[in-house]
Amino acid sequence: MPGTYQYEPGNIAKYGKDRMRFELGDVMVEGKEKTCALCDEEYNAVLPEKIPTTRQWKKAKLRCLESIMCKFAFEPDTKVGPLSLSMGERAKLWKEMYEDLKKDLKREMDDSRYEHTLGVMYTSAALAMRYEYDMERAMLAGLMHDCAKCIPSAQKIELCKKYNLNISEAEQKNPGLLHAKLGAYLAKEIYRIENTEILDAISCHTTGRPHMTLLDKIIYIADYIEPMRYKASRLPEIRKIAFQDLDECMYEILKDTLEYLEEDSAEDIEPTSREAYIYYKELHNKRNNVSDN
Numbered sequence: 001m002p003g004t005y006q007y008e009p010g011n012i013a014k015y016g017k018d019r020m021r022f023e024l025g026d027v028m029v030e031g032k033e034k035t036c037a038l039c040d041e042e043y044n045a046v047l048p049e050k051i052p053t054t055r056q057w058k059k060a061k062l063r064c065l066e067s068i069m070c071k072f073a074f075e076p077d078t079k080v081g082p083l084s085l086s087m088g089e090r091a092k093l094w095k096e097m098y099e100d101l102k103k104d105l106k107r108e109m110d111d112s113r114y115e116h117t118l119g120v121m122y123t124s125a126a127l128a129m130r131y132e133y134d135m136e137r138a139m140l141a142g143l144m145h146d147c148a149k150c151i152p153s154a155q156k157i158e159l160c161k162k163y164n165l166n167i168s169e170a171e172q173k174n175p176g177l178l179h180a181k182l183g184a185y186l187a188k189e190i191y192r193i194e195n196t197e198i199l200d201a202i203s204c205h206t207t208g209r210p211h212m213t214l215l216d217k218i219i220y221i222a223d224y225i226e227p228m229r230y231k232a233s234r235l236p237e238i239r240k241i242a243f244q245d246l247d248e249c250m251y252e253i254l255k256d257t258l259e260y261l262e263e264d265s266a267e268d269i270e271p272t273s274r275e276a277y278i279y280y281k282e283l284h285n286k287r288n289n290v291s292d293n
Contacts, residue, residue, distance in 0.1 A: 009022070015047075024094070046064055115228050117143060120143075124222040127222055138215060144183065144191065146183065156179060177207070201213070201215045238256075248284060
């Protein structure tokens with residue numbers, strides 16, 4: 001079903017589709033999809049339902065710009081009636097806006113976490129292309145996966161209790177693990193992300209779990225192999241496997257992770273991680289005709 005393309009300049013004082021079109025310069029609705037980057041339905045899907053905070057509006061704009069760049073970066077110039085535009089030139093402008101917005105958001109994150117987040121976002125996009133998954137959805141999940149990471153541990157616990165999020169024994173001992181489930185909650189309630197695939201991927205990106213979806217695996221693996229990572233001993237090998245077989249990559253990452261954690265404190269390992277390892281080990285053994293004795 002074709003999208004709709006409408007722009008009402010009288011509405012730009014209010015947060016909504018028309019204001020976003022105005023701020024992005026995507027107002028040439030006369031030519032519809034030939035002269036507009038996104039349709040009304042695409043804008044409305046991204047925009048918060050309630051009046052957004054400044055940060056929420058910036059996040060929505062960032063998502064719009066990411067979608068525009070993915071969609072139009074290589075579009076040829078076009079002409080519709082008296083309208084003529086260069087998609088190449090507009091893509092350059094949108095890219096500049098995108099970079100400016102990223103810099104603005106960077107001020108709200110520590111430098112290393114910001115670089116890691118971008119690394120996960122772009123690695124997720126690469127894996128999505130490899131495994132034919134929706135690239136925009138993977139990028140958004142990668143961008144949001146650590147949205148609760150920088151919250152202090154004590155506050156993570158307080159927020160989880162406030163929002164009735166279960167805290168396991170391992171999470172009580174290591175509150176850093178809570179950033180995944182808390183991040184999924186904040187992604188939905190603060191950033192207005194409704195897609196359950198994205199929320200689930202954020203929720204399990206630290207521990208993994210049995211029967212992970214394609215997006216679950218993409219985010220979990222991207223978090224482990226993104227370019228800023230360097231400490232894991234077998235990273236070059238695992239990065240190669242990631243683009244060959246996601247299930248095998250899950251097995252290798254979980255095996256190395258559990259071995260590392262068991263050297264430190266086996267009691268603090270989240271049970272879900274053990275369950276995920278057992279599941280992917282069984283897949284590995286079955287595919288390689290290995291007996292698990």
